[in-house]
Amino acid sequence: MSKIKPKRHxxxxxxTPLVDVAFLLLTFFMLTTQFKPPEEVQIELPSSNSQFxxxxxxxxxxxxxxxxxIFLGVDSQKLRRRxxxxxxxxxxxxxxPKERLGELLIQARTANLKLRTVIKxxxxxxxxxxxDVMNILQKTMITRFNLVTNLEQN
Amino acid sequence: MSxxxxxxxxxxxxGKAKKxxxxRRLxxxxxxTPLVDVAFLLLTFFMLTTSMSRPQTxxxxxxxxxxxxxxxxSNLLTLFVNAKGDIFWxxxxxxxxxxxxxxxxxxxxxxxxxxxxxLITLLKIDREGKYNTMVNMMDExxxxxxxxxxxxPMLEADKALILKAQS
Numbered sequence: 053m054s055k056i057k058p059k060r061h062x063x064x065x066x067x068t069p070l071v072d073v074a075f076l077l078l079t080f081f082m083l084t085t086q087f088k089p090p091e092e093v094q095i096e097l098p099s100s101n102s103q104f105x106x107x108x109x110x111x112x113x114x115x116x117x118x119x120x121x122i123f124l125g126v127d128s129q130k131l132r133r134r135x136x137x138x139x140x141x142x143x144x145x146x147x148x149p150k151e152r153l154g155e156l157l158i159q160a161r162t163a164n165l166k167l168r169t170v171i172k173x174x175x176x177x178x179x180x181x182x183x184d185v186m187n188i189l190q191k192t193m194i195t196r197f198n199l200v201t202n203l204e205q206n
Numbered sequence: 207m208s209x210x211x212x213x214x215x216x217x218x219x220x221g222k223a224k225k226x227x228x229x230r231r232l233x234x235x236x237x238x239t240p241l242v243d244v245a246f247l248l249l250t251f252f253m254l255t256t257s258m259s260r261p262q263t264x265x266x267x268x269x270x271x272x273x274x275x276x277x278x279x280s281n282l283l284t285l286f287v288n289a290k291g292d293i294f295w296x297x298x299x300x301x302x303x304x305x306x307x308x309x310x311x312x313x314x315x316x317x318x319x320x321x322x323x324x325l326i327t328l329l330k331i332d333r334e335g336k337y338n339t340m341v342n343m344m345d346e347x348x349x350x351x352x353x354x355x356x357x358x359p360m361l362e363a364d365k366a367l368i369l370k371a372q373s
Contacts, residue, residue, distance in 0.1 A: 067238065074245050081252030098341040101349055102264040116337065170263060173337040180333030182340060183359060190268050198263035201341060 092145050093117040098175045100201040110166045113200075114153075115145055116173035120181050124148045124156055131163055150184060157192045169197040264344060269356070281324045286360065287343060288368050289334035296367070303371040308342070315350035327355035330364055 095115060115123035125145025126132055133141040135156060140146050148156060161167055169189065173182055189197060269275075279298045286294040286303060293311060294303040297318075306314055319325050327347060331340055340357075347355050 067242065071238065071242055071245065074242065074249055078245055078249045078252065081249065081256055085252055085256050097261065098338040100262065100264050100341055100345040102262050102345065104263045104265055106261050106263050173341075175336065175338040177337040178333065179331045179335040179337055179340050182337050183331075183333060183357070186268065186357065190270075193270065195268040195270055196265070197268075198265050199341060199344075201262050201264055201345075203262045204345075 091115075092123055092143065092147065093121070093174075095172055096175045097172070097200060097202045099204040100199075101204050102201060104198065106170065106198070106200060107168050110164060110168055112157075112160055112167045112169050113145060114169065114171050114185055116171065116177045116181050116185065118174040118176045120178055122148050122150060122153060122181065122185065124153065124160075126160055126164075126167070128164070131160065134163060135160055150188070153185070154188045154192050157188070157194065161192070161194070169194050170200050171197060172200040264341070264348070266344070275326075277326050281322065281326055282328060283318055283325050284328045284330060285343065286364055286368050287329075287331045287335055287339055288365075289332045291335060291339050292368075292372075293343075294368050294371050303367050305371060308346075311343075311346050312350045315347065315352055319350070319352060325352075327352050329355055329357050330360040331357070332360050332365070 093115065095117065109127060111127050113123075113125045113127075115125065117123065123145040124135075125143075126135065129141055132143070136143075136146045157169075171182070171185065189195070283295065283297050284303075286296075288294075291308075293306050293308060295306055295314070296303040315327070329340075329343055329347075331343070344355075
């Protein structure tokens with residue numbers, strides 16, 4: 053008489069719900085992801101306690117790099133082509149000389165009136181450049197704009 | 207073994223003779239592992255690359271170019287920031303300036319604004335100063351509930367004033 057052995061089942065776990073959830077999440081992330089066009093320069097943002105969020109669309113970004121160069125970018129590809137020519141439409145932002153900035157700002161604003169202007173300056177950028185840009189903005193009647201910052205970590 | 211319940215595709219070697227011979231139905235099992243692997247790989251990729259939080263912004267309203275507002279001198283608080291980031295302040299006429307630490311600035315601004323609610327703050331930053339300084343200063347002003355402030359270019363006279371205050 054042999055002892056009754058407990059039978060050994062191959063353990064089968066039903067993976068279906070897991071896979072369902074995985075695919076659900078996958079679809080969600082795939083649909084919500086927007087790929088940013090590559091940045092021309094690396095910007096290290098200053099931090100502040102401001103709570104405003106950056107608007108999602110219709111944004112015109114003026115980037116001030118560490119070495120004092122100015123880049124202008126808009127988020128719609130169509131407008132980029134119109135402003136900077138078809139060869140630059142895939143670039144996120146274009147380096148713009150200070151003298152041409154005002155003219156381009158006006159062009160962009162006439163093309164899309166809803167455009168919001170944001171200044172994205174590097175921490176280490178000189179204040180002088182920012183001052184010049186703000187003067188240009190004031191001259192082109194863009195009196196409301198935002199500064200992009202990180203949330204301050206206390 | 208006995209309670210196979212129909213679904214189990216176990217091969218029966220000694221099928222009962224009375225039962226009709228059925229064409230055996232095998233439950234089709236597709237190995238889903240590679241599919242799930244790929245799905246999870248993609249899932250991880252998208253989860254890691256998605257940036258959920260949009261950056262913060264600070265809103266600024268400039269007055270239109272032409273507007274000039276006359277402010278009585280006694281209601282004018284000027285903050286100077288030199289290239290190194292040192293902060294100086296003066297109220298009224300630009301005769302003298304005093305130095306103030308950045309950490310004390312918020313309390314100072316609050317105090318000054320409760321003392322004189324009509325106070326207008328003017329921010330003068332050296333062109334050689336850092337952009338970060340400007341953002342920090344504006345942030346302090348916002349935190350101190352000073353909503354009315356303006357930016358002005360720093361003149362040579364202001365620089366001289368700061369130098370005098372430093373010595």
